[in-house]
Amino acid sequence: xxxxxxxxxxxxxxxxxxxxxxxxxxxxxxxxxxxxxxxxxxxxxxxxxxxxxxxxxxxxxxxxxxxxxxxxxxxxxxxxxxxxxxxxxxxxxxxxxxxxxxxxxxxxxxxxxxxxxxxxxxxxxxxxxxxxxxxxxxxxxxxxxxxxxxxxxxxxxx
Numbered sequence: 001x002x003x004x005x006x007x008x009x010x011x012x013x014x015x016x017x018x019x020x021x022x023x024x025x026x027x028x029x030x031x032x033x034x035x036x037x038x039x040x041x042x043x044x045x046x047x048x049x050x051x052x053x054x055x056x057x058x059x060x061x062x063x064x065x066x067x068x069x070x071x072x073x074x075x076x077x078x079x080x081x082x083x084x085x086x087x088x089x090x091x092x093x094x095x096x097x098x099x100x101x102x103x104x105x106x107x108x109x110x111x112x113x114x115x116x117x118x119x120x121x122x123x124x125x126x127x128x129x130x131x132x133x134x135x136x137x138x139x140x141x142x143x144x145x146x147x148x149x150x151x152x153x154x155x156x157x158x
Contacts, residue, residue, distance in 0.1 A: 002098035006091050013091040027158070030089045031151055034082040037075065038144050045071050046141050053134055072120075072137075076113050083110060095158050102154045105147035112140040 021029075045068060052065030083106050090097045097103060116136045123129040 002096055005087070006097055009088060009091045013088055016088065017092055026089060026092055028155065030082065030086045031155055034079075034086070034151075035148065037078045037082060038148060041071065041075050041078065042141060042144060045075050046138060049134060049137060069120075073117065076110075076117060079110060079113060083107075093158060100150070100154050102147060102150040105143055105150055109140050109143050109147060112136060112143065116140065 048064045048068040048071065052061050052068055055061040055064065086103075086106065087097055116133055119129050119133045119136070123133075
């Protein structure tokens with residue numbers, strides 16, 4: 001299946017290759033950009049979400065929840081775009097896709113975040129599911145840290 005997906009993505013990868021982007025950018029561009037998304041935007045989204053739950057100052061808690069609500073969908077969008085970019089980066093470098101643990105942690109995180117987004121939209125009035133949302137989001141962030149380590153391992157191996 002990975003080979004079929006790579007064949008489908010190859011025309012797009014070839015188009016990007018035609019720009020003659022320097023190899024270090026092709027190789028490390030995805031990790032640098034996703035590192036920013038994960039550790040700057042992602043950590044703030046997690047922080048704001050927990051601040052909205054834990055703060056005693058209601059005004060600050062409401063502001064934190066509002067920021068979390070605005071930024072979490074943006075973070076998911078960047079994650080989905082980064083997922084696509086990571087696949088294209090591997091295809092551009094003629095590397096196998098769907099075979100590394102890095103691919104599977106990325107897929108898992110997107111599923112967790114999609115479920116978490118659905119929980120926040122559909123079940124926002126249910127306190128138990130709001131707690132599930134908080135812990136599931138935190139779990140997704142922890143998986144992203146593992147994902148980062150696996151990505152660095154992958155990046156240094158190719």
